[in-house]
Amino acid sequence: MTTPLRLGIAGLGTVGTGVVKIVRQKANLLAARTGRPIQITAVSARTRDKDRGVSLTGYAWEDDPVKLATREDVDVFVELIGGADGSAKAAAEAALTAGKDVVTANKAMLALHGQELAELAEERGHVIRFEAAVAGGIPVVKALTEGLAGNEVTRVMGVMNGTCNYILTRMEDSGLPYEQVFEEANQLGYLEADPTLDVGGIDAGHKLALLSAIAYGTQVDFHAVELEGIQRISIEDIHTAARMGFKIKLLGVAQMTGRGLEQRMSPCLVPADSPLGQLQGGTNMVVLEGDAAGQIVLRGAGAGEGPTASAVMSDIVEIARGTRLTTFGQPAKHLEKAIPARTSAPAPYYLRMLLTDKPGAMAKVATVLGDAGISIDRMRQTQHDATAAPVVIVTHRTGRDALDTALAALPGTGVVQGEPVAIRIEDV
Amino acid sequence: MTTPLRLGIAGLGTVGTGVVKIVRQKANLLAARTGRPIQITAVSARTRDKDRGVSLTGYAWEDDPVKLATREDVDVFVELIGGADGSAKAAAEAALTAGKDVVTANKAMLALHGQELAELAEERGHVIRFEAAVAGGIPVVKALTEGLAGNEVTRVMGVMNGTCNYILTRMEDSGLPYEQVFEEANQLGYLEADPTLDVGGIDAGHKLALLSAIAYGTQVDFHAVELEGIQRISIEDIHTAARMGFKIKLLGVAQMTGRGLEQRMSPCLVPADSPLGQLQGGTNMVVLEGDAAGQIVLRGAGAGEGPTASAVMSDIVEIARGTRLTTFGQPAKHLEKAIPARTSAPAPYYLRMLLTDKPGAMAKVATVLGDAGISIDRMRQTQHDATAAPVVIVTHRTGRDALDTALAALPGTGVVQGEPVAIRIEDV
Incomplete structure (x- = not known):
């Protein structure tokens, strides 16, 4: 040769x-x-x-x-x-x-047209490789396609947009609000021309959709990814979460459940002492969980000339060595569309709200939660002034439907000022 | 097919x-x-x-x-x-x-006979795959052979013996001495029939030799690995290191230097807040550094039925898919023996010694270090009784030769009781 x-x-x-x-x-x-x-x-x-x-x-x-x-x-x-x-x-x-x-290296193209392109390639006996499209220099496409090939994948998680992680960790370190740190990141050239691709979770959502297709042997389906950006994360939530032992991350999660395939890219609380919680700045991390391998954590640079070029080269070397893999780890023509899960799997939630300071206010909130079937794990009143008391609640594991019911009912109590904040706590 | x-x-x-x-x-x-x-x-x-x-x-x-x-x-x-x-x-x-x-999954066989077996396989057009021989369920052989194929590898590091990491973290958490935790690990069935394979660093050294061969395109050479086990690590050192912001790990390091290929498996201090420092219990971690990809960290279960079988399966799937890779990432017949580095690269060192409590004792130690060309970064006297004072010194970056000179000269001062402890601080 x-x-x-x-x-x-x-x-x-x-x-x-x-x-x-x-x-x-x-x-x-x-x-x-x-x-x-x-x-x-x-x-x-x-x-x-x-x-x-x-x-x-x-x-x-x-x-x-x-x-x-x-x-x-x-x-x-x-x-x-x-x-x-x-x-x-x-x-x-x-x-x-x-x-x-x-x-x-084109995550958008593959997240939206990957199935069609893979079929075109495989009909003709050609390959499409895209290591650089997900998490830069981390060889996660290969780890999932090859390293975990003997596993049923139970969950894929990842912090896969360095800019968002930079903004969130910088907010925590500096105490500056989102808008100001966003502007900083922009000045530093960290943001895409359309910044919504970053802070709206779209770029990271593309990557999650690609990993999800490989992990579960389904057609890549970006439109099924439940997307929520970091634009509404406040410095109060970052600091309150930190005091309770959590970090806020833009976290992608894909898992196959009895209710269908769940794909989410949204801000989540994770324990501060977990590998994901410890991830600082622009670094990426992907967590792969397999029924045999257990949890595998991969961490590295998610962008930049060297890391991304390294990933592109790994695919070129693969082809030069004569390795011929299908695009998504199984023949594309056999892949089916997954049924998307209607709601996310139950989880504990972090709730923060401002209560009018009058007797019985907390009891009214507790009653609304209780009526929705939500039980409280921890609660703390973070500070106190004459008219209002900020209250933070960590719930026990609850369904998203129950949570939405409670959130809809809270204004009716007449004691909650403004809109409560609810952020999922992911069990990592 | x-x-x-x-x-x-x-x-x-x-x-x-x-x-x-x-x-x-x-x-x-x-x-x-x-x-x-x-x-x-x-x-x-x-x-x-x-x-x-x-x-x-x-x-x-x-x-x-x-x-x-x-x-x-x-x-x-x-x-x-x-x-x-x-x-x-x-x-x-x-x-x-x-x-x-x-x-x-046989690290010992490949670390000792890998070159010969690889030549035998490749002469005949067959493959030997050994993902399970290194770090259990973590697909590190594939990450290095394939993921970093476009990189000059600058360093490979790893905590690759879960038993040793269990013993060291358990010593820190429990405050129990090595002998007692060793016995506990033995009771729990964590140790090989010949425990020196674990605590002497031999098992982890086999793994390092394999990664080193792939990383640097050299013949696997276990005998060139500088080995030091964890048997002499004391609870005093673990606690003192912790107070100074470090953890002690049995760390493998392979790097190509101007002086030859350096392969070490030995206890090292690493910053407590680094990924390696945060590694608890029986988990493994491998750090791959490439000139393009930067630092990639992989973490997962290093042993056990599921993780090791998962790695074996990844190789079987690779062969079933028709992928044909050379054993060490390059044709075995082209691999040459590396010149082993005579000494390890300069590094800061942790020194702990017991000084006789008399005026001028510390000056004598400082003079010995200074004469060897070693400068002091930090020093602390950890406690004090009537006759002796334990002193801990963190040096600036120094060569191993200079350190050995100083260690040999210290007894001559007449103020150092017993043997000083010297542990390398690895810059991770």
Whole structure:
């Protein structure tokens, strides 16, 4: 096997440039590890004349990624353009139709069109690999597809958006409110052009949908992910949670339940001393739980040139070594759509509300909770002024329906000021 | 690809039984994930008549594992006998010679004979896979071989013997001395028949040697691992280290330096708030550092039926899917022996000694350290009685040679009672 593996790389931003650097600088190492040379034959990007800090000499240039994807001298089309549709998808489809394998970092494209693309690839005997689409440099797609292949996966969890974790940990450390830390993150260039992709949980939701498809052998279904962003997390909740031994994380959870497949990406409380609770700043963490392996925790950089390029390279090396895996760990044509769980599995909840300071106020709240079948584990009144008392309640395990019933009934008590905050406590 | 993959399993202890259970109970799932049925055709163990909690009906029985390994109806020989030599090695060699692939959990065999076995396998186009030999259920062999394939690995670290980590964390929690906790662990069945394999660092050293070979593309060389066990770790050191913000771990470190390949398995201090420092009880953790990926931390169960069987299954699935990897990530015949580093890389050290309580004692110690070129970062005198004062020193980064010079000179001061304790502080 001394035939070179020839790459066509579309998209020369941070990640694309990182891949070019690795291919150039580690030619001997890569050839030793794969048994064949890995070469770039052609590249494509929006702007040709731009100093990227790496030479593109010797590579053919294509303005059109679709043309790049279908070139005779390309074996693997490396899609680093981004975006769910548009030229990324057109070029990936063209590559697969023209008999190429595809390596991509595009979580949006796969979360929305992964099933269709996987079927297209597998009908033709080609592969799509996407290690870089989930949790940057952490080899979690491989860990799940290969490492846990002998397991029924019982739960997948993850903090998979570094920007959100940066904002939440920075709020706690600095005591600054969300709006101000958001602005800081923006200044630092941590946010996507459309920041809702980050803080609205969409980007992390894409990643969860991909892991979920592999874990449960179902069609990837981003629209079934229950999404809630971090925009409404207040510094009060972060500090109150901390005093009770918890951290607030934008946590993805996917689990197959008797009621269907549950996929959530939402703020959750986790114990401060758990691996997830200890995760600081922009780092990512994925927790995989299998019936045989138990709990496996993976932690690493979720973004950036080096880590993401490392993940792209791992897929390129896989293909160079002759490994041919199905996109989602099972033939795509056999995957079925999962029935989405109507509500999330029961859990304890954190409730914070402002009570009018008059006799019997707490009794009224307790009665509403009790009537909904919710029992109280812990309660604390955090401070006290003349007119109102902030109260925090940790409930015992309760269904989301019961909680919603109680939340709907609380205003009727006449003692709750404003809207109560309710955040799920995930048992990690 | 509907030809079944036929397994011959030798060794029906905890792990072997676990593998049989998974193959029986998850036949459909495994077939869906690999595209072909996985079947057990024959088994072998020391005792035939024994209730293992799983039916062996339908499997041929062989008393001799070599016979099992060479049966016509076996495609993959699953070696779960254990032991570096003896029947495990004889059967693995027989299997490879007879045209079978080998899946093994045998770290001792591979750490001592891995190069020879890999050459034998690769000459004949067969594979040896050993995910279960390192860190149980954590897919670290795959993470390193595949996930980091585009990286120069800069360092590999790991807490890879759950028994030692159990003993060290239990000593800290209970305040009991080593001997008593060792006895407890023995009663609980946590120790190997020869406990030196655990507490002497040998078992963990085998694992480190395997990871090191993959990471640096060198021949596996267990004899080059600098080994030190936990037998001399005192409760005083654990408590003193804790007061200074450290935990003591049996830590494996492999790194390629300008002076050669450094492989150490020895007690080290690590910051209490680092992922390694936070690791409690029998859990394992491996830290992989690559020039592109940065630091990746993997955490999970390092032993036990489920986790180890899960790792064995991941290798079986890999073979069933048609993936053919070289044993150590590069063709064995191209691997060279690494030059072992003569001494370990410079590091800060923790020193604890008992000083005779007389004027100028501390000055004498400081002079010895200064003469050896060692500067002091922090010092504390932990308690004080009429005749002697325990003193703890954290040095700045220093070479091992300088440290040894100082340790050799300390008795000559006439103020140091007994032998000083010196433990490396690893920068994790």
